[in-house]
Amino acid sequence: xxxxxxxxxxxxxxxxxxxxxxxxGIKQMSLIEYDKQLCNAELIILKGDLIKLSKITTxxxxxxxxxxxxxxxxxxxxxxxxxxxxxxxxxSSLFAKLxxxxxxxxxxxxxxxxxxxxxxxxxxxxxxxxxQASKEDIKVGIKIYQHYxxxxxxxxxxxxxxxxxxxxxxxxxxxxxxxxxxxxxxVKGNGVIALxxxxxxxxxxxxxxxxxxxx
Numbered sequence: 001x002x003x004x005x006x007x008x009x010x011x012x013x014x015x016x017x018x019x020x021x022x023x024x025g026i027k028q029m030s031l032i033e034y035d036k037q038l039c040n041a042e043l044i045i046l047k048g049d050l051i052k053l054s055k056i057t058t059x060x061x062x063x064x065x066x067x068x069x070x071x072x073x074x075x076x077x078x079x080x081x082x083x084x085x086x087x088x089x090x091x092s093s094l095f096a097k098l099x100x101x102x103x104x105x106x107x108x109x110x111x112x113x114x115x116x117x118x119x120x121x122x123x124x125x126x127x128x129x130x131x132q133a134s135k136e137d138i139k140v141g142i143k144i145y146q147h148y149x150x151x152x153x154x155x156x157x158x159x160x161x162x163x164x165x166x167x168x169x170x171x172x173x174x175x176x177x178x179x180x181x182x183x184x185x186x187v188k189g190n191g192v193i194a195l196x197x198x199x200x201x202x203x204x205x206x207x208x209x210x211x212x213x214x215x
Contacts, residue, residue: 039081040123041181046073047114048178054107058158065161074099084121127201128180130209141206149207171211180204
């Protein structure tokens, strides 16, 4: 099982990518459930990126990368969130207002609308939290991290346009909701699973637990 996961993971976390091969044998949630979870996560990441973009202490080059990432996110947000939008016609007009607000730099109003959507459709953190991981689970999490994360996500250099930030620093500094959201939306598989995240909830909780306890 571990070999299958390790062979299939591709990290695309703020610009860092690793190739993937196969996912045969990995149990995945339903496509509808997966897309809704991805929508929840993307809304949280958008809010987090917007906060960073608004800070005067954020380096200019990193801000340029954040703008590109937010632009890209808006390009797919309606499709990712279609499971919610299709069931609530009123949401369509709300989602349609998000990108225009970003374009005209009405960040405060955009932030409020994102907050509303995040509260309306909260990310279910229950199965992702570190305390859900057993000692055996954490051993798997350590191997995944060491093989596929550590090489790119070791240093925390935000002086780059698209930095591969330290997962350890992020785990210890971000709110659980945002870190988990970034692990859900920032990890991609390959074409065999339509680029879906091959990490299970247990894998993410195991990696998270390891990073929080890492000295």
